[in-house]
Amino acid sequence: MNSNGIIAVVSGFAGTGKGTVMKKLVEEYDHYALSISMTTRTPRPGEVDGREYFFTDEESFTKAVKEDKLIEHACYCGKYYGTPREYVDKQLQNGKDVLLEIDIQGALQIKQRFPDSYLIFIMPPSSEELVRRLKGRGTETDEQIKNRLKRAGEESEGIEKYDAIVVNEDIAECASDINRLIEASRFRPSHNEDFIRSVREGIRSL
Amino acid sequence: MNSNGIIAVVSGFAGTGKGTVMKKLVEEYDHYALSISMTTRTPRPGEVDGREYFFTDEESFTKAVKEDKLIEHACYCGKYYGTPREYVDKQLQNGKDVLLEIDIQGALQIKQRFPDSYLIFIMPPSSEELVRRLKGRGTETDEQIKNRLKRAGEESEGIEKYDAIVVNEDIAECASDINRLIEASRFRPSHNEDFIRSVREGIRSL
Secondary structure (H helix, E strand, O other): OOOOOOEEEEEEOOOOOHHHHHHHHHHHOOOEEEOOEEEOOOOOOOOOEOOOEEEOOHHHHHHHHHOOOEEEEEEEOOEEEEEEHHHHHHHHHOOOEEEEEOOHHHHHHHHHHOOOOEEEEEEOOOHHHHHHHHHHOOOOOHHHHHHHHHHHHHHHHHHHHOOEEEEOOOHHHHHHHHHHHHHHHOOOHHHOHHHHHHHHHHHHOO | OOOOOOEEEEEEOOOOOHHHHHHHHHHHOOOEEEOOEEEOOOOOOOOOEOOOEEEOOHHHHHHHHHOOOEEEEEEEOOEEEEEEHHHHHHHHHOOOEEEEEOOHHHHHHHHHHOOOOEEEEEEOOOHHHHHHHHHHOOOOOHHHHHHHHHHHHHHHHHHHHOOEEEEOOOHHHHHHHHHHHHHHHOOOHHHOHHHHHHHHHHHHOO
């Protein structure tokens, strides 16, 4: 069987706590590397270049896209977001599983480019709980919450395109579920093409 | 999330030990029920009606197909094989996961009828090992072994249509792998349609 790393995409509505779950995953299991996206949006207070994001301008971003240096990119609220190829390649070569925390536009690009990537959608326990969490943050206006819910409604259209859904009721449990799903994803035929081919050709040559 | 049982299909070449692995699964984990197929082939020495198979004649088999009492059926070497619906329904209602040990013809029928079924293909560690195991049985002629390998070559065409492959190197390990895969398969969107719908509609109604 194939022991190469997996590209695992994790998406989810704002307010489902996916950032916290990703942090937990990387802390708990040392075979994960968390990819850092490139973006043209301005840093929020406390965000550090090269930690939360690689902050850049539109010209450099467009250049990176043209030179095929991003394995996916998407536009959201007039700002660009993308995943630099170099980091992902390096981590996969080191035998790591690479986690991408990106939205559905990017997720579907990844699936198309890397058919053995694995897409996970983090769900809130219920729509009521999602609202409670968004309001509980206390950092957003009613208008912003309304916008996030509108976007969540749109994003929810694509859930069936993911390989798995996970409910985030408890962070540790959710991280453990995701880890077990990624482990199981190594058994997919799309991740074991060389092995399947070798057995098939072996049988036929007998 | 959906706590209903899963229909898990297990296929594999003759000689991969899938029968032994299935027995191990049922022994080790009490949430599995092993479906018994109906067949028109004659019982082999030691086989008991209702244990290995439900043995029947062609007329009764055809009648069962016509009355939609089989959820899949296939013809192999001039003999019919099928899975009675009643047992599967009953076990699913009891919250069990139902294991079907059937070939690829049947597996694809199951996938079509039950989109949230889960298909597993048991692989030998290598083609050489498959031959060793077939010869090691000591029960078959060279001609029979040749036929089994020919059929394995044909069956191997369909492996990519399965959800997962598992290598049977060690019976206990293989059974444990299969159990973990079936557990992970509960997280697929196709197994959680009602939950996804309820969250989606909940968000939209806000």
